[in-house]
Amino acid sequence: MDIRIGLLGCGTVGAGVIDLMRKRSNKISDMTGMRPSITRVLVRDLTKERGIDLDGAMLTTNPDDILSDPDIRIVIETIGGIEPARSYILTALKAGKHVITANKDLIALHGSEIIETADAAGVDILYEAAVGGAIPLIRPLKESLTANDITDLLGIINGTTNYILTQMTETGADFSEALKEAQDLGYAEADPTSDVDGLDAARKLTILATIGFHAKVNLSEVEVSGIRSVTAADVKYASEIGCVIKLLASGTDRNGILSLRVSPTLVPKQHPLAGVSGSYNALFVRGDASGDLMFFGRGAGSLPTASSVVGDVIEALRNMRLNVSGRVSQMVMPHKTVDPDGGSALRHYLRMSVVDQPGVFAKIAGLCGDEGLSMETVLQKRASKGTAEVVIVTHEVKPEVIRRVVEAFRQMPSIKSIDCVMPVQPMTE
Ligand SMILES: NC(=O)c1ccc[n+]([C@@H]2O[C@H](COP(=O)([O-])OP(=O)(O)OC[C@H]3O[C@@H](n4cnc5c(N)ncnc54)[C@H](OP(=O)(O)O)[C@@H]3O)[C@@H](O)[C@H]2O)c1
Incomplete structure (x- = not known):
């Protein structure tokens, strides 16, 4: 049977999808018994x-050429952003078309609405490419691992920040130099806010935690901090204590209490995530029955992302053939409480600038003692013009206590600024 597909957007991912669909056309027909072809492509x-x-006649600037064409059975959305992608997807689903999207922003913010619309229409909504590019993450969490209670999700799920931090580690570059290089090479966008401030990773964590923890997770429940405050000095000090700095997305479910965080984190050099460098992504998953799993691969790029999109197309075709479209819906998702103390106790790294005079360390130690925070290491790193740079590594403490202590430090006249605060990831047991 011939199946017509409409493609919304033909940029990095869309062009890769056209390319890969062509390369695999015989194999897809063999596997599904269907002959799919992309017949219309929406662009600006x-x-x-x-x-x-590309045959110019396929291109259109009118979305109705795809959304209102009853012969188009599958719509692939690779426009990105919220609108008009959201409206196009909802229209396609309501018209009984299966939808495949690579759009993490949309799924993180409007996933429930989109999935409920697909459920009501009895069609597939598939979004493997939305998190981790080529790495299969959504389907393993949604299908292969459903017999587990997933307790931990820990990963590097933003390639841009991983590239920047890797450059800072390998070359000693500062953040701004590494960002500029990433932009020149096309790894970072002209406006890098969403990546470097951790928002992209937070959206992806929202999607992973929703599926992995079988819970209604809101983006606003993720504690987010980005990598702008990380300096070349932090990278060096981290190395001195046996760590590298990574932007980690971390989710835990402890007996129904969730903790969700995206932050630059000191990762021990022996940790499996420490060696994930450049634009690669990785996700560590712990299930109560499966034990520990690690997923690793290319988190972005034209063909790597198309690999996941076209995999979803093949699933939609198989479902159509078997008449089982809309089979894996989210069903009932309970809302779980988010730990107000910010999750498990962790060691923390703090870098601050203090007035370079006697007695300051005693004041810092006194305040930490009052707050029940014990210090593992205190190092004076540099001093110039009456200011000293101090690095503290704490013993394990709840993130909420760190927040309180940092607030109290900010009120101390002898502390000029708190420049960087990062948790230290423990080794996996
Ligand atoms: N790039 C990656 O490696 C990657 C990885 C994983 C997921 N994703 C996701 O995949 C999606 C697409 O990313 P991309 O990198 O391929 O983006 P892109 O290169 O910017 O391509 C976007 C495409 O959408 C079209 N478009 C934008 N607004 C439109 C509108 N209002 N009406 C019609 N067409 C419109 C553009 O048309 P023109 O070409 O005519 O301007 C362009 O072809 C995003 O959701 C992104 O988050 C990307």
Whole structure:
């Protein structure tokens, strides 16, 4: 049977999807008994060079050419962003079309609405490419691992920040230099806010935690801090205590109490995530029956992302053939409480600038004692013009206590600034 597909957007991912669909067309027909073909492609600019051989007659700037065409059975959305992608997807689903999307922003913010609409229409909504590019994460969590209670999700799920931090580690570059290089190489966007401030990773964690912890998770429940405050000095000090700095997304479920965090984190050099460098992504998953699992691979790029999108197309085709579309819905998702203390106790790294005079250390130690915070290491790193740089590594303490102590430090006249605060990831047991 011939199946017509409409593609919304033909940029990095969309062009990769067209390319891969062509390369695999015989195999897809063998596997599904269907002959799918992309027949219409929605873009903004009909004249743009797209780096692929494309019949100009396929291109359109009118979304109705896809959304209102009853012969198009599958819609692939690779536009990105919230609108008009959300409206297009909802229209397609309501019209009985299966939808495949790579759009993490949309699934993180409007996932419930979209999934409920697909459920009501009895069609597939598939979004493997939304998290981790080529790495299979959604389907393993949604299908293969459902017999488990997932207790831990820990990962590097933003390639841009991982590239920047890797460059800072390997070359000693400062944040701004490494960011500029990432932009020049196309790893970071001209406006890098969403990546470097941790928002992209937080959206992806929202999606993973919703599925993994079988809970209604809101983006606002993720504690987010980005990597702008990380300096070359932090990278060096981290190395001196046997760690590298990574932007980690961490989710835990302890007997129904969730903790969700994205933050730059000191990771011991022997930890499996420490060696995940450049634009690669990785996710560590702990299930109560499965034990520990690690997923690793390319988190972005044209063909790696197309690999997941086209995998979803094949699943939709198989479901159509078997008449079982809409089979894996979210069903009932309970809301779980988020730990107000910020989750498990962890060691923390603090770098601050203090007035370089006698008695300051005693004041810092006194305040920590009052708050029940015990210090593992205190190092004076540099001093110039009456200011000393001090690095403290604490013993294990709840994130809420660290927040309180940092607030109290900010009120102390002898502390000029708190420049960087990061948790230290323990080794996996
Ligand atoms: N890039 C990756 O490696 C990657 C990895 C995983 C997930 N994703 C996700 O995949 C999606 C697409 O990313 P991308 O990197 O391929 O983006 P992109 O290169 O910017 O491509 C976006 C495409 O959408 C079209 N478009 C944008 N707004 C439109 C509108 N209002 N109406 C019609 N067409 C419109 C653009 O048309 P013109 O070409 O005419 O401007 C372009 O072809 C995003 O959700 C992204 O988060 C990307």
